[in-house]
Amino acid sequence: MKKYIEFRLVKILAVFYGFIVLLSFSKRIFMLYKKGLFDNIDWGVLIFGQTIFDWISVVIYMVVVAIITKKMFSASLKYQYIILIHIVLGFFMSWYLFVAVGFMQLLAGTITFEVIMQHVFSFENYITIVDVNLITYFFMAGIIYIYYYVKKLRETELQKSKLENQLVTTKMQILKAQLQPHFLFNTLNSISSLIKSNPDEAQNTLVDLSELLREVLYFKEINLIPFTTEISLLKRYINIMLTRFSDHLSIEFDISHELKDSLVPSMLLQPIVENSIKHGYSKQIKNLRIQLKAYKLDDKLIVEVFNNGKPIEKPLNEGHGIKNTKNRLYTLFGEDHEFSFLNSNNEKFSVLTKIVIPFVENTDKKTIPAKIY
Incomplete structure (x- = not known):
């Protein structure tokens, strides 16, 4: 049933026509009162045989119209045919109501079959209500089209959002696929320099590298990871560098x-x-000191990496890793981030690398491996 009938739309149509029926019922009561016929009202026929049954009949009819409209949406009919179909359905609704309400009154025993036939095929009676029914029909048809249009718009936005997320994920996977071989190549170079001079340290470093790669691969499909996990990954890399x-x-x-x-x-x-x-080591700088500072400021997460290397005199020749990091930050945050190299005002350090990104709170602790967190 859900494939053909939008129950939320049915509720909207029922509420809208319920308001119309309530107005019509109030008008009938008022007119009977003005004519002095209030005491002769057959409340059962008025309430159930006309008002409620009229409401049920129109709602059922408009549900059928909604199904037809959905089919026309799927078929992508030309607007000329759509308008023609709705005009026919609008005129048909008046005759349909004559038949439906008439047979309801026949079942209730208030009128005869001959009276129904005269009423149904009476052009004068049809003319008296066709204009009101047409207006009501097109109002309700308008509600149907607005509902489907809004629904389609939301589905389009949702699909667009999913495609954008998929694109971001794809870009991130490509960039990370580029970063990991680069990182691996540099680290293996560091290990190779230890093989002859210190085989035991080289072996220990290989163990550190394998552990690090295992953890990095765990996050292959994840764009954002807990900050504490990122620090743990960094410390494994630092252990390798300290060995060298x-x-x-x-x-x-x-x-x-x-x-x-x-x-x-x-x-x-x-x-x-x-x-x-x-870039920190130079002829003048043999002992390198690095400080990593990270904190929250308003809704931003700020990372500052200081070093006591030679001050920046010209734009740095950015390596693959830095370019990759910049591309990933732009893919994730667009213009809402900052990445810069500066000469530091800190008297202990001469160079500052600064990153500013939106503060994203971790709400799913399940994504954090227990051994790292």
């Missing part, structure tokens, strides 16, 4: 407790820290 640079690298964390229940793009921080290491 030993005492010449130190990394500090200053994370606001408010971010415990926030979400961020996966692998957001690793390319930034990697970039800080890459």
Whole structure:
């Protein structure tokens, strides 16, 4: 039944025509009172045989019209044919009401079959009500079209939203697919430098890498992950880097407790820290210090990565990881984000990488692996 009948639409039509019937009923009572016939009213016939049955008959008729209209929508008929069909259905409704109400009164025993036939085929009687019925019909037909139009509009918007989400997901998967080999390549380079000098450390680093990749792959289909999980992933990467640079690298964390229940793009921080290491070391800077600071400000999540490397004198040559991160941020947040490299005002650090994104609260703790959170 739901395939053919929109029950919500039926309710709307029933309420609308119920209002029309109530007005008609009130008018009849008033006219009978003015003519001095109030005491002779047959309330049973007036209420049930005419008013209520009239309401039921029209609602049933308009449900049929709604089904026909839905079919015409599906068939994509030309508007000329649609208008013609509704004109025919509008004129037919008056005759239909004559027949329906007449037979109801026949069953009630208030009129004879001969009277019904005279009434049904009386052109004079038909003319007296056809204009009102036509107006009522087209009002209700208008309600049907508005209902289907709004429904189609909502379905179109929903489909558009789903397509946009699918597009974002597809873009993110492509970008992450690009990022992971890049990250893997750089990390394997770090491990290769340890194989001869320190085989045990190289082996331990490979274990760290395998654990890190296992966790990264867990989030392959997820665009946003808990901030605490992102920090855990970053720390695994940092352990690998500390193995390579030993005492010449130190990394500090200053994370606001408010971010415990926030979400961020996966692998957001690793390319930034990697970039800080890459550009931080120089002939003058042999011991690199990095500080990662993250906090909430109003409705924004702000990440600041400081390092004590050489100040920025010209635009940095952005690597694949940074370009990828920028593309992912734009895909997820559009213009509602900020990514910048600055010379820092902090006396302990010279360079600042700053990211500002919308604060997204994590409401589904089930997506967080227990071993990480």
